[in-house]
Amino acid sequence: MDRTVIGIDVGGTTTKIVGFRKTEDGQKLLIEPQFVRATDPMTSIYGAFGKFTAQNGLELSDIDKILMTGAGSSVIGQSIYNLQCTSVPEFSSSGIGGLYLSGLSEAIVVSMGTGTALVHAKKNGRKYDIKYLGGTGMGGGTLVGLSRRLIGVDTVEHIEQLCGEGDLDRVDLRIKDISQTHTYHGINENLTAANFGKLSDMATNSDLALGLANMIAETIAMLAIFAARNYSLKNIVLIGNLTTIAPIRSAFLGLADNFGVNFIIPENSQFGTVIGAALNED
Numbered sequence: 001m002d003r004t005v006i007g008i009d010v011g012g013t014t015t016k017i018v019g020f021r022k023t024e025d026g027q028k029l030l031i032e033p034q035f036v037r038a039t040d041p042m043t044s045i046y047g048a049f050g051k052f053t054a055q056n057g058l059e060l061s062d063i064d065k066i067l068m069t070g071a072g073s074s075v076i077g078q079s080i081y082n083l084q085c086t087s088v089p090e091f092s093s094s095g096i097g098g099l100y101l102s103g104l105s106e107a108i109v110v111s112m113g114t115g116t117a118l119v120h121a122k123k124n125g126r127k128y129d130i131k132y133l134g135g136t137g138m139g140g141g142t143l144v145g146l147s148r149r150l151i152g153v154d155t156v157e158h159i160e161q162l163c164g165e166g167d168l169d170r171v172d173l174r175i176k177d178i179s180q181t182h183t184y185h186g187i188n189e190n191l192t193a194a195n196f197g198k199l200s201d202m203a204t205n206s207d208l209a210l211g212l213a214n215m216i217a218e219t220i221a222m223l224a225i226f227a228a229r230n231y232s233l234k235n236i237v238l239i240g241n242l243t244t245i246a247p248i249r250s251a252f253l254g255l256a257d258n259f260g261v262n263f264i265i266p267e268n269s270q271f272g273t274v275i276g277a278a279l280n281e282d
Contacts, residue, residue: 003021003022003062003063003064004019004020004021004022004031004058004062004063004064005019005020005022005028005063005064005065005066005067005278005281006018006019006049006052006063006065006066006067006278007019007020007066007067007068007069007093007274007275007276007277007278007279007280008045008048008049008066008067008068008069008070008274008277009068009069009070009090009093009271009273009274009277010041010044010045010068010069010070010071010072011041011044011070011071011072011113011114014035014036014037014044015035015036015041015044015045015047015048015070015072016033016034016035016048016270016271016273016274017033017034017035017036017048017049017051017052017274018030018031018032018033018034018271018274018275018277018278019031019052019056019058019278020278020279022064028279030275031052031056033268033271033274033275034048034051034052034055035048035271036048036051041072044072045072045080046080049080049081060081060082060083063083064084065083065084065085065086065281066080066083066084066085066086067085067086067087067088067277067278067280067281068085068086068087068088068277069087069088069089069090069093069273069274069276069277069280070090070273071090086281088277088280088281089280090117090273091117091119091130091132092119092128092130092276092280093273093274093276093277093280094109094111094117094119094121094130094239094272094273094276095109095119095120095121095128095130095276096121096128096130096275096276096279096280097109097239097271097272097273097274097275097276097277097279098111098119098121098237098239098272098276099121099123099128099237100275100276100279101237101239101266101267101268101269101272101275102235102237102264102266103266104235104237104264105122105123105124106120106121106122106123106233106235107121107233107235107236107237107264108120108121108133108224108227108228108231108233108235108236108237109121109236109237109239109272110220110224110236110237110238110239110240111239111240111272111273112139112140112220112238112239112240112241112242112243112248113139113140113240113241113242114139114140114141115135115136115137115138115139115141115142116135116136116137116138116139116220116223116240116242117132117134117135118132118133118134118135118223118224118227119131119132119133120133120227120231121237133227134223135223136219136220136223138215138216138219138220139216139220139240139242140156140240140241140242142212142216143156143159143212143213143216143242143245144156144159146212147159147208147209147212150208150212151205151208151209152205153205153209156245159209159212159213159245160245160246160247162205162206162209162210163206163209163210163213163246163247164206164246164247165204165206166204166206166207166208166209166210166211166247167206167207167210168207168210168211168214169198170198170199170200170202170203170204170207171195171196171198171199171200171203171207171208171210171211171214172192172193172194172195172196172197172198172211172214173192173193173194173197173198174189174190174191174192174193174198175187175188175189175190175191175192175193176189176190177193177198178193188258191258192214192218195211195214195215195218195219196211196215199211210247213245213247213248213251214247214251216242216248217242217247217248217251217252218251218255221251221252221255221263224236224261224263225255225259225261228261234260234261234262235261235262235264236261236262236263236264237264237266237272238252238263238264238265238269239266239269239270239271239272239273240269240270240272240273241270243265243269243270244269244270249265252265253265
């Protein structure tokens with residue numbers, strides 16, 4: 001009889017949930033991830049669990065175990081509805097999820113949520129070697145917080161819409177702006193020399209929104225590039241909610257060729273950590 005392992009990633013107001021059906025022949029079949037929003041982690045956890053099981057026709061007797069990760073996972077004890085519930089490390093879950101989604105055996109995995117964490121992830125057979133490398137406070141919290149203060153908008157969807165009409169030439173100082181010959185030691189002239197270093201009095205809210213998104217993406221991208229170089233790697237897997245925002249994605253992909261790396265944004269990238277949690281049982 002098939003059994004299901006549930007993974008839950010608990011944030012402050014958002015909880016992500018996913019499942020893997022374990023077949024008799026040892027395969028693990030992914031059940032489409034979901035997320036819910038709530039005012040507190042406990043409500044979010046039970047809301048996500050109820051929604052997920054109902055929509056996928058799962059009975060409690062079908063579930064083998066629940067593996068939880070994330071900052072809010074500590075609010076749950078040893079069980080949910082008397083089902084075994086185990087906490088697993090968030091960083092290792094991110095690494096495992098990044099490798100699973102990308103199909104790679106080794107990569108730098110960058111988890112971009114409210115803040116950002118980087119790990120080196122490597123798979124040897126069924127074993128994973130995950131090393132936390134550090135991170136940055138740049139992330140979704142930075143985007144929303146500064147957008148609220150600068151342009152009075154704090155909804156990600158609205159920020160993304162504004163970015164579509166923005167112009168970085170009214171915000172960022174680029175290499176071409178400081179090099180008259182347009183040959184600054186062989187560096188691409190369109191690369192940023194200083195984020196917000198050429199902020200115009202005529203800059204619109206759209207320009208500011210795009211400048212913020214670009215600053216956050218470039219900061220994270222360069223940290224990831226330095227980490228990849230330290231391990232002589234080219235593959236950098238991006239996961240987390242920021243990967244769904246168009247200007248963030250564009251900024252990463254635009255830097256790839258300049259620095260000889262591959263920024264990989266796999267399908268279901270926003271669910272990378274929760275998928276890794278569900279696989280983090282061996």
